[in-house]
Amino acid sequence: MLFRLSVLAFTAILVDAATPPTVKLDTATLTGNSAGDVHQFLGIPFAQPPVGDLRFRRPHPIRAYNQSFSATQYGRACPQQKFTVPVLQGIPQVIATGVVNTLYTTVFPDGEDCLTINVIKPASTIPTSKLPVLVWIFGDGFEFGSPKLYDGTAIVAKSIAIGSPVIFVSMNYRLSAFGFLAGKEVKAAGVGNLGLHDQREALRWVQKYIAAFGGDRTKVTIWGESAGAISVSLHMLANGGNTEGLFRAAVMQSGAPIPVGDIEQGQTYYNAIVDSTGCSRANDTLRCLRTVPYDRLKAAMDATPNMFSFETLHLAWPPRADGIFLSDHPQRLVQKGRIARVPFITGTCNDEGTIFSFSTVNVTEEPQLINYLSNSFFPGASLPQILKLLKLYPENVSEGSPFNTGILNALTPQFKRIAAIFGDAAFEAPRRFFLNYTSGKQDIWVFLSKRFKLLPFVGSVHGSDMINSFFLGQELQDYIIRFAVTLDPNSKGHLDFKWPKYTTQDPKQLVFEDGLAPQVIGEDTYRKEQMDYLMQLTLNVPM
Incomplete structure (x- = not known):
């Protein structure tokens, strides 16, 4: 994490004071940042804020943009689940965990109004450039994380340098209990896997608006690591394997369709959230949860296990078969061949x-x-x-x-x-x-x-391949960029x-x-x- 923060600080230095770039979306003008040969448009809302009665509902598309605004800063992270420091035990762990979580949420402030998308592009692109698009889905266990940790400015700069320019897109999506609430009540209401629905809505936004930034909506590659890679694989299983034209290729680092079961397997944790928030006596507990003050709901979520708890990779809030986004257990869908037939790159680290x-x-x-x-x-x-x-x-x-x-x-x-x-x-x-x-x-x-x-x-270790593919721009990054452009990582010699x-x-x-x-x-x-x-x-x- 310290390495990621250092990269973030370095990227901030690159943003210069040149005439800020603009882009037109509907009737609104967005003003971004200029960072050398790269332009950034950050924190763009892509769905209505999932607050109030929209909490624990599928994302509602953004209305047409009709007011100009500044797109120079990343949006808030979605609500982050508190995590524990895994290398310590006892009192030292309690102290270190408190310090790390405080630092993390200070650098990446979070909140429910968080469904924003970011577009980073070569400065030279115009609406007719039709560049390939790399859509990044961040990882961190479906429990915490932010696109701000994964700034794509250096990737776009690298793509320009190797003669294969691309546009980089990243998005927020709801996490932990806010994005992957589970239980029979959730299944009955059809509101499971909301984090995956958020990602899908962001992909629809790309189809609608990426041309304004110079992107080609027919040349989208979805790319993720860890929970992000799992998300990519689940988009390949969604809708019976029909991509709906949302992407043409995929890259998965340390993630594949995971061996999880039905969404009702999360009932224990749903009940715990309901009890902790005082909703256990309500006739409609899900409706009650939509009215609970944010801080109380966040505290109830934080009390559930995280990926560095004793339960570790047996996650409390993973994607699960909900009958809508995932019509069956992911492994069963794989067996049935309900898979998008697109080219892909996949890989792991040796000591995951x-x-x-x-x-x-x-x-x-x-x-x-x-x-x-x-x-x-x-x-x-x-x-x-x-x-x-x-x-x-x-x-x-x-x-x-x-x-x-x-x-x-x-x-x-x-x-x-x-x-x-x-x-x-x-x-x-x-x-x-x-x-x-x-x-x-x-x-x-x-x-x-x-x-x-x-x-x-x-x-x-898990995530160490990111130094090769994302943060320092070594060989794997070049392969991924070229793959996004030509669907072959070996292209252009x-x-x-x-x-x-x-x-x-x-x-x-x-x-x-x-x-x-x-x-x-x-x-x-x-x-x-x-x-x-x-x-x-x-x-x-x-x-």
Whole structure:
């Protein structure tokens, strides 16, 4: 996070005092920022504020713009769920968590009136330029985050420099209980997965307005990391796989259709919110929640587990099958082939689970691990199923994550084992499962990031590929830009290192490594038996 804040501060320095750019939307004139060869238009409302009676409802499209306004600052973040610092325990954790959350919400002030979109473009574009468009969906566990953390100015500048100019778009979407409230009441009202509906509405806004910025609405690539990548994959499953013309390609970093079940599985947390806010006696608890003061509702949300709590990746507020946005469990939709047939890039980091395993450092013996997996991570799994899983992921620390580090990084006797299970269950196995049902039906490129392997305890940690693709503009960023332009990451003789397409018959993947050979070609066949079993398990017992 400190690295992201540094990038944000540097980007702010780039904004100069030149004549500010403008763009016309309907009858309104928007004034933006000039940052060298790049223009920024920030904090543009794309839907009506989801407040009052619009709280816990699907987004209502923005009315026509009829008043000019300044688009020079990012909008407020959507309500952020309080998170815990995962590397500490006890009193130090309480203190550090308070400090970090206070700093975070100071830098990224939040509030319910948050549905804004940002457009960053080359300064030279005009409405007839018809540039390809990269639409970024941020991650952070569907619980917190803001587009302000992921400024696309450097990406647009890089696209200009390599002769493949693109327009960068990012949006806010509702998070945690505000965006992914779950339960039978939510299902009956048809208001599940509101955060995904927000994203979809932003994509519709792009179709309507991106030409004014010089973009081509027929050349949209949706791109995300972590929860953002999961979101991208779920847009590929929405509407029976019909993109509605909203995008033509996708990029997913550390995210695929996740093994979750029906929205009613979130009833426990819905009930907790209702009880905490004093709505338990209401005849219509959902209507009551729309009237609860914001601070009280936010406090009730903050009291539910976050992704660094003991429950970790068994999230309280993930997207779930609601019968509307997701007509069935995501894995079942994948099996049925209800998938948008668009070209895509997908990949993971080698040690996806390590950062999430600090919350379980008190699980040091196998009986404790059996209890934890049965009650917290895979509730509903039988004891024989858990024992088979542990046989596939043995206690031998040399086989755990960070992978290929021998006896090093064994913070506890179970730490590397847990990290391997977490990473494969939430990231690697769903990606592999998705590939099994898309191979041969569309163009696919797969990568694996093994960089930063020497980082103590975390290795090639979840999110470390972002340094390659987003923040420092290394090779992966170039590949993604070129892919958005031509639907082929190898186009225009980019580098001299060809990234082969993936098929299940020839499962080649591009591997980013430390050392003298930063890119090599590998095979996506590692831990096949383990991942096959994990997908079988989570099909029967969704997380």
